Amino acid sequence: MSAHQPSLGDEPGLGSEIPPLYNVVYCSRATADVDDAAVQRIVCAAQRRNAEGGITGMLVFGSGVFFQWLEGPRAAVLALMALLRSDRRHESIVFLSENEEARERLFPTWEMELVSGEHIRDVLQDALNDVHDPHDNAALRALLAEVELRWGAADPALSPLPS
Numbered sequence: 207m208s209a210h211q212p213s214l215g216d217e218p219g220l221g222s223e224i225p226p227l228y229n230v231v232y233c234s235r236a237t238a239d240v241d242d243a244a245v246q247r248i249v250c251a252a253q254r255r256n257a258e259g260g261i262t263g264m265l266v267f268g269s270g271v272f273f274q275w276l277e278g279p280r281a282a283v284l285a286l287m288a289l290l291r292s293d294r295r296h297e298s299i300v301f302l303s304e305n306e307e308a309r310e311r312l313f314p315t316w317e318m319e320l321v322s323g324e325h326i327r328d329v330l331q332d333a334l335n336d337v338h339d340p341h342d343n344a345a346l347r348a349l350l351a352e353v354e355l356r357w358g359a360a361d362p363a364l365s366p367l368p369s
Contacts, residue, residue, distance in 0.1 A: 215262070225310045228280035230287055231303040233273045234296040235349055242297070245320065252318035261286060262313040263363075265354065268323015269353040271330065272296065277311055300345045302333050327353050 245267045256262065259282035276283050290296060301314040313319065330353065334346045 208275045210288045226306045226308050227307040229277040231275050232301050234299040236270045237295050240295050249320045256317040262311055262316050264319045264321050266323050268326035271326050271349050273329050298345045300342045
């Protein structure tokens with residue numbers, strides 16, 4: 207951690223316990239007006255806002271799909287998720303994972319980092335393999351179908367999607 211960066215409060219110290227860290231992983235379809243420039247604006251705004259709330263994480267954007275991991279204090283992450291649910295740039299938000307545990311951060315210095323989306327199909331396919339909720343299953347299948355339409359080439363491993 208750099209000298210100018212404040213402590214996020216979950217790094218272990220001498221004799222201290224690691225406080226619980228809340229994390230959410232979700233994916234969603236971006237609306238048609240979201241392009242790379244819009245994503246860059248989202249990341250810049252998130253970096254400022256997340257630093258204030260002690261939230262770190264990463265965002266993957268590719269083929270019109272957002273995939274995001276958020277971690278931080280429970281109240282801050284839940285408040286951010288409420289904002290995201292009302293954000294008109296997101297459609298079909300699917301929660302892939304949500305938990306709270308005492309652990310160190312996975313992204314201790316990333317207030318929000320944009321990661322290349324070239325493997326978004328693989329990320330969505332992995333999520334589909336692990337999802338149990340029928341609504342989330344249908345939403346993930348729709349996201350995968352949208353990725354295939356945008357790429358214009360079907361991947362035999364993904365299509366047709368069995369029910």
